[in-house]
Amino acid sequence: MRASDEAFFNFETGVNTYLPVLVLFLCAAGFALAPLGLAWLWAKRFSPTKPGPDKNATYECGLQSKWDARIQFKSGYYIYAILFLIFDVETVFMLPFAVVFHRLSVGGCLAMLFFLFLFLEGLLWAWKKGVLTWK
Amino acid sequence: METLEEICFRIKTALPAARVEIIPNASPCGQRSLLLGREQGLAVATFLRDDPQLRLDYCSNVTGVDRLEPSLPQGFVQSPSSAGLKKEAGEGLGESGTGCLEAVYHLFSMAHKNGPVVLRLRTENRLAAVRLPSLTPVWRSCEFQEREIFDLFGIVFDGHPDLRRLLMWEGFQGFPMRRDYLVADDFECEPTPHGDVPKRMSPRQGCAEVIQKTATADPRV
Amino acid sequence: MSAILETPVRAFESVSGAGAGEMLELAIGPHHPSTHGVFRMDVVLDGERVRRLKPVFGYLHRNHEKIAEGQSYLSSMPYTDRLDYFCSLTNNWAYALTVEKLAGLQVPERAEYIRVITAELTRVQNHLCLIGFLLQDMGASGTPLMYAFREREKILDLFESLTGARMMCNYMRFGGCRVDLPTGWMEEAQQVVQGLTRFLDEFEALLTGNEILMARTMHIGVLSSAAAVNAGVTGPMLRASGVNYDVRKVDRYGVYDRFDFRIPLGDHGDTYDRYLIRVLEMRESLKILRVALRDLPEGPVMDPKARLRGFRPKAGEAYGRIEAPKGELGFHLISDGSPNPFRYRVRPPSLMNLTVLEEMCMGRMLADVVVILGSVDIVLGEVDR
Amino acid sequence: MEVTDQELKIDLQKQGVLMTSLNELYNWGRKNSVWPLQFGLACCAIEMIAASMARYDLARFGAEVFRPSPRQADLMIVAGTVTKKMAPQVVRLYNQMAEPKYVIAMGACAISGGPFKQGYNVLKGIDRYLPVDVHIPGCPPRPEALLHAFMTLQNKIASQPLTGPARPRHLRAGAPSEFSVPQCGPHGLVPPSNPAVWRPPTAAQAG
Numbered sequence: 001m002r003a004s005d006e007a008f009f010n011f012e013t014g015v016n017t018y019l020p021v022l023v024l025f026l027c028a029a030g031f032a033l034a035p036l037g038l039a040w041l042w043a044k045r046f047s048p049t050k051p052g053p054d055k056n057a058t059y060e061c062g063l064q065s066k067w068d069a070r071i072q073f074k075s076g077y078y079i080y081a082i083l084f085l086i087f088d089v090e091t092v093f094m095l096p097f098a099v100v101f102h103r104l105s106v107g108g109c110l111a112m113l114f115f116l117f118l119f120l121e122g123l124l125w126a127w128k129k130g131v132l133t134w135k
Numbered sequence: 136m137e138t139l140e141e142i143c144f145r146i147k148t149a150l151p152a153a154r155v156e157i158i159p160n161a162s163p164c165g166q167r168s169l170l171l172g173r174e175q176g177l178a179v180a181t182f183l184r185d186d187p188q189l190r191l192d193y194c195s196n197v198t199g200v201d202r203l204e205p206s207l208p209q210g211f212v213q214s215p216s217s218a219g220l221k222k223e224a225g226e227g228l229g230e231s232g233t234g235c236l237e238a239v240y241h242l243f244s245m246a247h248k249n250g251p252v253v254l255r256l257r258t259e260n261r262l263a264a265v266r267l268p269s270l271t272p273v274w275r276s277c278e279f280q281e282r283e284i285f286d287l288f289g290i291v292f293d294g295h296p297d298l299r300r301l302l303m304w305e306g307f308q309g310f311p312m313r314r315d316y317l318v319a320d321d322f323e324c325e326p327t328p329h330g331d332v333p334k335r336m337s338p339r340q341g342c343a344e345v346i347q348k349t350a351t352a353d354p355r356v
Numbered sequence: 357m358s359a360i361l362e363t364p365v366r367a368f369e370s371v372s373g374a375g376a377g378e379m380l381e382l383a384i385g386p387h388h389p390s391t392h393g394v395f396r397m398d399v400v401l402d403g404e405r406v407r408r409l410k411p412v413f414g415y416l417h418r419n420h421e422k423i424a425e426g427q428s429y430l431s432s433m434p435y436t437d438r439l440d441y442f443c444s445l446t447n448n449w450a451y452a453l454t455v456e457k458l459a460g461l462q463v464p465e466r467a468e469y470i471r472v473i474t475a476e477l478t479r480v481q482n483h484l485c486l487i488g489f490l491l492q493d494m495g496a497s498g499t500p501l502m503y504a505f506r507e508r509e510k511i512l513d514l515f516e517s518l519t520g521a522r523m524m525c526n527y528m529r530f531g532g533c534r535v536d537l538p539t540g541w542m543e544e545a546q547q548v549v550q551g552l553t554r555f556l557d558e559f560e561a562l563l564t565g566n567e568i569l570m571a572r573t574m575h576i577g578v579l580s581s582a583a584a585v586n587a588g589v590t591g592p593m594l595r596a597s598g599v600n601y602d603v604r605k606v607d608r609y610g611v612y613d614r615f616d617f618r619i620p621l622g623d624h625g626d627t628y629d630r631y632l633i634r635v636l637e638m639r640e641s642l643k644i645l646r647v648a649l650r651d652l653p654e655g656p657v658m659d660p661k662a663r664l665r666g667f668r669p670k671a672g673e674a675y676g677r678i679e680a681p682k683g684e685l686g687f688h689l690i691s692d693g694s695p696n697p698f699r700y701r702v703r704p705p706s707l708m709n710l711t712v713l714e715e716m717c718m719g720r721m722l723a724d725v726v727v728i729l730g731s732v733d734i735v736l737g738e739v740d741r
Numbered sequence: 742m743e744v745t746d747q748e749l750k751i752d753l754q755k756q757g758v759l760m761t762s763l764n765e766l767y768n769w770g771r772k773n774s775v776w777p778l779q780f781g782l783a784c785c786a787i788e789m790i791a792a793s794m795a796r797y798d799l800a801r802f803g804a805e806v807f808r809p810s811p812r813q814a815d816l817m818i819v820a821g822t823v824t825k826k827m828a829p830q831v832v833r834l835y836n837q838m839a840e841p842k843y844v845i846a847m848g849a850c851a852i853s854g855g856p857f858k859q860g861y862n863v864l865k866g867i868d869r870y871l872p873v874d875v876h877i878p879g880c881p882p883r884p885e886a887l888l889h890a891f892m893t894l895q896n897k898i899a900s901q902p903l904t905g906p907a908r909p910r911h912l913r914a915g916a917p918s919e920f921s922v923p924q925c926g927p928h929g930l931v932p933p934s935n936p937a938v939w940r941p942p943t944a945a946q947a948g
Binding site: 385386387388389393394414415416417418419420422423426434435438441442501502505506508509522523524736737 | 779780781782783784786787788790791794795796809821822824826827830834850856857859860861862863880881883
Binding site: 048054 | 810811812829830831833834836837839840841903904911912913914917918919922
């Protein structure tokens with residue numbers, strides 16, 4: 001038995017086996033999909049779906065809507081959203097940095113700070129470009 | 136607050152060309168009104184608002200009135216006839232025989248806090264010449280009320296910034312508050328389970344054809 | 357939606373078809389939680405800012421005036437309850453006052469006092485509801501409205517024991533009131549007034565100093581006094597802009613000249629002033645109520661000479677007005693001697709106060725439009741009649 | 742002694758054993774969480790709001806959540822006068838609601854035009870265009886009347902079978918979920934009523 005197989009099937013020690021993770025994943029997926037499946041079965045068996053021109057029309061406070069709800073809107077919104085997304089993901093990367101911070105060598109620290117500097121430089125550019133001021 | 140005669144006199148001195156006439160009011164409240172000529176209406180209104188003694192800066196109410204008969208409302212003798220209202224023709228500005236449409240303005244002064252000065256403006260007749268000068272440039276409160284009168288009575292106000300129907304929908308034809316407007320689907324004829332159905336309303340004079348046209352479209356009738 | 361902008365869109369010639377470019381055409385339509393009924397505003401938005409706002413009326417046009425022309429004077433009285441369905445008693449009073457002016461009827465002393473008492477109770481419950489809905493529009497969903505309606509129910513109990521109906525009282529007649537106070541009503545009313553005074557202190561302690569309320573309403577929807585007077589705005593909105601004009605003090609109708617009450621005036625004319633004016637007006641109304649309930653005279657509630665059956669006023673016209681909670685509510689009646697009015701016109705304060713809605717909302721955020729509309733206090737039964 | 746299901750169920754319940762059927766469970770869940778559409782037209786809307794406030798407390802019936810959007814509502818309370826200008830919007834909102842959906846015609850105006858029946862702009866009752874489940878007379882009906890209407894509606898929901906010919910409209914594939922939206926014509930609504938829904942009452946001529 002090669003070491004990798006043994007590690008996987010070693011039930012006695014059970015230290016680094018991945019079986020519980022698999023079981024938990026299946027339970028979670030089942031827990032999520034079961035109601036959806038039941039609802040789908042119920043709808044197929046009992047209550048038929050009845051789409052119609054009016055029901056699928058965009059809701060416009062009761063009025064007849066001429067256009068679809070998806071329309072162009074100010075580009076300012078889009079840029080704000082993208083900037084937020086970048087910095088939100090950045091904080092996720094900082095999590096492992098914080099966990100191993102006290103055992104990190106100077107090189108590691110520098111690498112992380114360089115990573116942070118990249119984002120800072122992006123922020124300063126956006127700021128200078130005047131994207132952040134909302135007209 | 137000056138009496139109506141003094142106001143009349145002041146208007147005539149300020150605007151000699153204006154036709155102003157005092158309409159009596161037999162009701163005990165004694166709110167007599169000033170009948171203005173159509174051409175000078177806007178000028179007189181601006182004068183009433185800007186005159187320092189009067190300062191009528193608040194136009195409280197604009198009422199549309201449909202006078203089917205040619206005579207004046209007040210001071211006429213109503214002969215008690217059963218068939219409804221027969222009135223002797225009184226003198227007055229409603230010259231043509233087919234009656235007139237009228238807009239009544241109640242003006243107050245918020246500066247001097249004194250009572251209503253009532254203005255009346257009359258159209259020439261009820262069919263073609265239904266134009267009146269709009270007083271919205273003078274008092275902004277007339278904007279919606281004049282739009283409502285245009286919508287329900289059909290008086291066209293010249294100089295109104297945005298003359299559209301206020302209450303009825305855009306494609307509506309006819310002016311419902313006129314006295315000879317016939318409601319299209321009269322509800323009395325609907326069969327009720329309590330015995331015999333009252334005969335359809337006898338179509339009154341004027342819009343008989345309205346009832347026939349819609350009657351055909353109404354499957355039930 | 358482009359159908360709603362059939363009038364020439366001067367400033368936005370570039371607006372064509374589906375919201376090309378920046379502008380977004382939107383109908384805050386007949387069915388919308390913030391419009392307090394079936395009121396519609398066609399709004400052109402630049403992002404969040406309002407560039408154009410056109411109100412559309414008529415979704416509750418129930419032809420009150422046409423129906424009134426087809427029936428006698430008295431049978432229009434229950435219809436006046438349904439004009440401004442929050443304040444049926446002040447509507448009744450305005451109509452009764454105009455017909456009494458038209459026909460020259462006298463009203464006995466006790467009836468005048470009862471009219472003042474019921475009108476001020478109506479004013480208090482109307483302003484309570486307004487503040488509840490205003491806070492609901494601002495986002496405090498439910499809590500202030502719950503308190504406001506709890507107090508309103510107490511006042512509605514008084515109306516129900518007096519007139520028989522909670523909202524549609526149909527209580528006043530030409531020349532007095534329909535029925536005298538039931539036994540024990542006076543003490544009950546005094547307790548309610550006492551309770552309301554305490555409640556108002558608690559309500560105001562929670563709201564008036566609240567930072568969120570001040571942030572959302574101060575300097576928003578500012579209305580200058582000159583624009584207000586010219587646009588025919590009346591009532592609390594006008595006094596919030598600093599114009600001292602209250603029909604109770606100007607016309608001195610009823611027995612209002614026997615009570616000394618002050619007229620609160622705002623100095624900025626913004627939404628916060630309109631909120632504060634209504635709270636102060638409630639306090640003044642409670643002051644009037646305490647005095648009126650204390651020295652309510654004895655005597656008949658109906659003028660013995662008044663004839664209800666076959667009431668035929670002489671030919672003539674009259675314009676009567678009162679200070680309704682929303683502004684100056686006027687009736688213009690033209691009679692030609694027959695039992696039916698020749699012309700029956702209602703001067704709606706809510707419709708007049710909406711004349712300036714576009715100026716107040718121009719350039720503001722969409723969320724402020726909702727708050728400004730809430731502070732204007734419109735009721736569609738009266739706007740569309 | 743022939744024991745019907747009902748009596749058996751009650752006896753078992755006494756012993757603490759609960760018996761139910763899929764149909765009862767389905768209807769029990771639906772009837773106790775009817776979300777009304779926030780749809781106030783006129784004076785009846787104020788009584789509807791008063792019914793949802795602390796004193797009359799619509800929350801006891803699980804219906805205090807007033808949803809502004811038709812997508813999330815299952816009950817449309819037509820509270821107030823439906824005018825001809827508003828009727829197309831009312832029918833369109835009903836069409837945009839998700840199945841199963843119910844209609845309560847609250848007040849005399851929604852049932853038959855009420856005191857404003859002679860109005861030229863008033864629709865003589867919403868059941869000319871929509872199938873109405875519960876009618877509440879009154880002008881405006883008291884909040885207790887609205888609570889009683891909710892009880893009636895809950896009984897109606899509880900008695901709807903899951904299968905068989907008598908099953909409700911939303912379970913039948915053929916039954917329409919939308920009704921034609923009228924247009925505002927030159928003098929009134931075109932068509933004046935929806936024949937699929939509205940059959941004028943025939944006068945029961947005696948003899």
